[in-house]
Structures are given as structure tokens and as C-alpha cells.
Amino acid sequence: MGVLQHVQHQIGALNDLIKINNDRIAGYQKANEATDETGLNLLFNEYIEQSKNYVSEIREYIHVLGGAPADGTTLSGKFYHAWIDVKSVFTGKDRHSILAGCEYGEDVAKKAYRAALDDKELIWEDEKVVAILTDHLEGLKKAHDTVKSLRDAVNA
Secondary structure (H helix, E strand, O other): OOOHHHHHHHHHHHHHHHHHHHHHHHHHHHHHHHHHHHHHHHHHHHHHHHHHHHHHHHHHHHHOOOOOOOOOHHHHHHHHHHHHHHHHHHHHHHOOHHHHHHHHHHHHHHHHHHHHHHOOOOOOOHHHHHHHHHHHHHHHHHHHHHHHHHHHHHHO
């Protein structure tokens, strides 16, 4: 792979992470609409801000690489959010369902970051981007664990 192709591949991977974060933002916005629980609203807003910060950091690095940052969400994210809307009509706005949906979204985000960090064709020569992505992944893991523990506590 030539240098230009290598950089384009990195930009593509980073743009995918922007879209995943945009999916996460949209998911937590939907979760906020589905509950009136102040504690959950505060948590969901925290995760929305977290993803907005992640997007900002990734955008900066894409500019360093000479690329154009993506907007929007992933196609699968659009389908997932549409499914959440349909599901909420049937299941109501119960805490367990909302948190289960959020946990699923965290799993998708973690998987996308792990794939970007583990991709053998993405030779991240700049340790700064590796540190940024690793930091994001750690934040996603913590969010996942928090959401999972809240979901599990519903049935306890």
C-alpha cells in the first residue's frame, strides 16, 4: 500500500469512528426522549458530550492528515435507531429496555474502535492518534460497564 493509500485508509477508518460516535449521540438522544428519570438523563447527556468531544478530537486529526471529516451516521446506525423507535411503541419506555438498547450501542462503538486499533493495514505511525483512540476506547468501556450495571440492577 502506497503512502497516499495508507493515509486515505486512515482517514476512512477515522471517519467511520466519527459516524459511530454520531450514532452514539443519536442513540443517547433517543434514550433521553424515552425516559424522564433525571439520573438517566444526566448520564445520557454526559455520554452525548463525551462523543461530541471524541468527534472533535478525531476531526482535528483528520485535518492533520489532510482529509475531510465525515458527517452523519452509519447506515446500520440509521436502521438501528429506526428499530428502536418501532420497538419503543411496543415495549413502552421501561428502564430495562432503554438501558439494554444503550448497552448494545456501546458494544457496537467498542467493536468499531477495537477494529480500527487492530487493523493490520492501519499502521498508526503517530502515537498521538493511538493514544486518542485508546483513550476513547477506555471511555467507551467505562460507559458500557456503567450502563450494563444499571440495566442489571433493574432485575435485581
